[in-house]
Structure formats: C-alpha cells, structure tokens
Amino acid sequence: MTSRDVTIRGAGIFGLSVAWACLRRGARVRVIDPAGPGAGSSGGVVGALAPHVPENWNEKKAFQLDSLLMAEGFWRAVEEAGGLSAGYGRSGRLQPIADEAGLALAQARAGGAAQLWQGQAEWQVIPVAEAGAFVPPSASGLVIRDTLTARMFPRRACAALQAALTARGAEIVTQGEDRGAVVWATGWRGLLDLSEAMGRKVGDGVKGQAALLGFDAREAPQVFVDGMHIIPHADGTLAIGSTSERDFEAPDAVDDQCEALIARARLLMPQLAGAPVLQRWAGVRPRARSRAPLLGAWPGRPGHFVANGGFKIGFGMAPKVAEVMADLILDGHDAIPDGFRL
Numbered sequence: 001m002t003s004r005d006v007t008i009r010g011a012g013i014f015g016l017s018v019a020w021a022c023l024r025r026g027a028r029v030r031v032i033d034p035a036g037p038g039a040g041s042s043g044g045v046v047g048a049l050a051p052h053v054p055e056n057w058n059e060k061k062a063f064q065l066d067s068l069l070m071a072e073g074f075w076r077a078v079e080e081a082g083g084l085s086a087g088y089g090r091s092g093r094l095q096p097i098a099d100e101a102g103l104a105l106a107q108a109r110a111g112g113a114a115q116l117w118q119g120q121a122e123w124q125v126i127p128v129a130e131a132g133a134f135v136p137p138s139a140s141g142l143v144i145r146d147t148l149t150a151r152m153f154p155r156r157a158c159a160a161l162q163a164a165l166t167a168r169g170a171e172i173v174t175q176g177e178d179r180g181a182v183v184w185a186t187g188w189r190g191l192l193d194l195s196e197a198m199g200r201k202v203g204d205g206v207k208g209q210a211a212l213l214g215f216d217a218r219e220a221p222q223v224f225v226d227g228m229h230i231i232p233h234a235d236g237t238l239a240i241g242s243t244s245e246r247d248f249e250a251p252d253a254v255d256d257q258c259e260a261l262i263a264r265a266r267l268l269m270p271q272l273a274g275a276p277v278l279q280r281w282a283g284v285r286p287r288a289r290s291r292a293p294l295l296g297a298w299p300g301r302p303g304h305f306v307a308n309g310g311f312k313i314g315f316g317m318a319p320k321v322a323e324v325m326a327d328l329i330l331d332g333h334d335a336i337p338d339g340f341r342l
C-alpha cells in the first residue's frame with residue numbers, strides 16, 4: 001500500500017471514476033475541479049458504450065472488452081450508493097449491411113466475436129424484419145445485431161458518480177490543496193499542459209458536436225449507421241452524434257455542423273423526421289497521440305499520476321481505467337497495458 005489519501009484533479013468521467021474506485025477501497029478522496037463535475041467533455045448527451053470490431057485483437061481492444069463487461073456492475077454500485085440513475089442499459093446495437101462485401105465482413109466478425117468475446121455477447125447477422133421497429137433502412141435487408149453494446153447518459157452518469165462519491169464521504173470542491181497521491185484527469189487541456197511539461201506533444205483535443213432529440217424509443221437497440229451513433233436513452237430522449245473536428249476555435253460552441261448532423265440523422269433514420277431538437281451540445285475529447293488512453297505515473301514527478309486520453313470511448317473505458325489506476329495508486333500493483341503508458 002502506497003497512500004490512503006488521494007486527490008483527483010478533474011471531475012470528468014475519468015477523474016470521478018478513479019475517485020470512486022479509490023473510495024471503494026477505503027481511500028480518503030478529494031476531487032478538485034474549478035468548473036465542477038461534468039463541465040468538460042463528459043457533460044454531454046451521446047453515451048454509446050460500443051465495442052471495437054472483433055478482429056485484429058490487441059491490448060486496447062482487450063482492455064475495452066473487460067471494461068464493457070464490468071460496466072453493468074460498476075454503474076449498479078454507483079446508482080445504489082448515490083440514488084441517481086446513470087442511464088445505463090445493455091441495449092445492444094443495430095448496423096445496416098449494405099452489400100455482399102459488407103455481409104462477408106459481418107459474418108467474419110461474427111466468428112471473431114464468438115472466439116474473442118468469451119461467450120459474454122454475440123455479433124449476429126439477422127433480417128431487418130427481426131430487428132424490431134426502430135431499425136435503419138438496409139439495402140441488403142440484413143443488419144448486424146450485437147448484444148455487447150450498451151448506452152448511458154453521460155451528463156447523468158457524472159451526476160450519479162458525484163452523488164455516490166458524496167454519499168460515501170468524498171469531498172468534491174472547486175479548489176483546495178493536494179493531499180496524498182495526485183491524479184491528473186484534466187481532459188484535453190490537461191494533455192496540452194502535459195505536453196508542455198514533458199517538452200513533447202503527447203496529445204490534444206478533438207471537438208465534437210451532438211444533439212438530443214425528443215423521440216421515445218427507450219426499448220430499442222441503438223443504431224450505428226454511416227459513422228453516426230443514434231442512441232435511444234432510458235428517459236425517452238434520443239441522442240445523435242457526433243462531429244469530429246481537429247481544428248476549432250470555440251470549444252463549447254455549436255454551429256452549422258451540428259445542423260448538418262441533425263439533417264443527416266433524419267435522412268438515415270426517417271422515423272426521426274418530426275422529432276424536436278431538445279438540445280445541441282459541443283465538447284472537446286482528449287486525444288492522446290497514440291489514440292489510446294494515457295495512464296500511470298507521471299514520469300519524474302513522484303506521487304503524481306495521469307488518467308487521460310479517453311478520446312471517443314472514455315465512458316466505455318472508465319470502469320477498467322478506474323480499476324487499474326486504483327491498483328497502481330493504492331496497492332502499487334501495475335496492470336496498465338504497455339501501450340497506455342506515458
């Protein structure tokens with residue numbers, strides 16, 4: 001055991017999840033974020049917990065699979081402790097198959113999933129007619145249905161973690177002193193700070209815009225079509241996302257790219273034609289140069305750690321990120337994949 005006091009800098013999904021894992025192991029936890037929980041890219045609306053395709057397996061895909069399989073228990077414990085819903089549900093996902101080539105690929109991946117997903121979920125090819133009422137048009141008449149994908153509501157998930165942490169005695173404050181081990185989970189701005197401190201670029205931010213519609217398909221699987229996530233939430237809203245912008249000036253501003261996204265969603269899923277837009281939202285994802293999470297000790301800065309680089313799958317990675325960070329900080333046990341280190 002190396003420390004029982006932990007200070008987390010940054011109250012996004014990474015910081016809050018690491019805080020929760022440390023708290024559950026008996027640490028005294030303080031979370032410090034000048035902007036408050038969910039103020040960064042974790043305060044959005046999309047929330048696809050979607051697996052990597054089951055092929056060309058590597059440590060990142062294996063880590064993500066573990067995390068997706070941990071998610072149900074992780075979020076149940078959070079909800080029980082704090083009394084708020086994170087909107088988690090293992091809703092599954094549908095993807096249309098366009099043609100023969102797409103079908104051959106989907107069938108190969110079904111075989112990959114049978115081998116790699118440890119019998120915990122399936123990747124199937126099924127006729128559209130068996131896929132329910134909220135299904136994307138498919139030129140082949142077939143869709144992929146996977147049973148591993150889950151959904152959650154990012155902003156609610158942050159609030160649920162905040163409630164759980166507070167109920168169990170953690171402090172969440174806008175400013176304060178470091179106490180014990182310090183974890184920097186400061187999102188894309190943190191990657192810029194880290195790059196400056198290390199004298200080389202380790203990562204930056206990629207802006208994304210998304211929208212929330214009033215359309216109740218809460219019992220339906222989410223849809224992934226033409227690179228777009230369409231996610232029916234448990235509260236009767238539906239999220240669509242996202243743009244991916246390497247160059248941006250206004251991190252939080254929505255613009256005509258969001259309108260284009262909404263228009264494209266309505267073309268891809270004609271059922272959404274009359275659904276009102278409840279909210280437009282923009283945030284900046286923390287992207288490491290490696291595109292993998294950046295986890296572990298901060299080199300040359302004893303007692304300081306980094307948990308960053310969630311990029312497009314930060315919510316899916318969070319349960320396992322929290323576990324390996326708590327292992328390292330509290331028990332000195334390093335289970336971080338080599339490709340994730342600073």
Ligand SMILES: Cc1cc2nc3c(=O)[nH]c(=O)nc-3n(C[C@H](O)[C@H](O)[C@H](O)COP(=O)(O)OP(=O)(O)OC[C@H]3O[C@@H](n4cnc5c(N)ncnc54)[C@H](O)[C@@H]3O)c2cc1C
Binds near residue numbers: 041049285
């Ligand atoms: C449009 C969009 C759609 C997305 N869709 C999905 C999805 O479907 N599924 C998925 O898994 N992921 C998705 N993501 C990615 C996911 O949101 C991110 O990976 C995740 O939010 C990153 O969390 P984080 O805690 O690292 O960073 P953040 O949430 O950005 O949190 C960083 C926090 O650090 C604080 N901070 C900064 N500097 C300091 C400092 N010096 N001291 C203290 N605090 C500081 C900030 O105020 C902020 O609250 C999406 C992102 C976007 C933008």
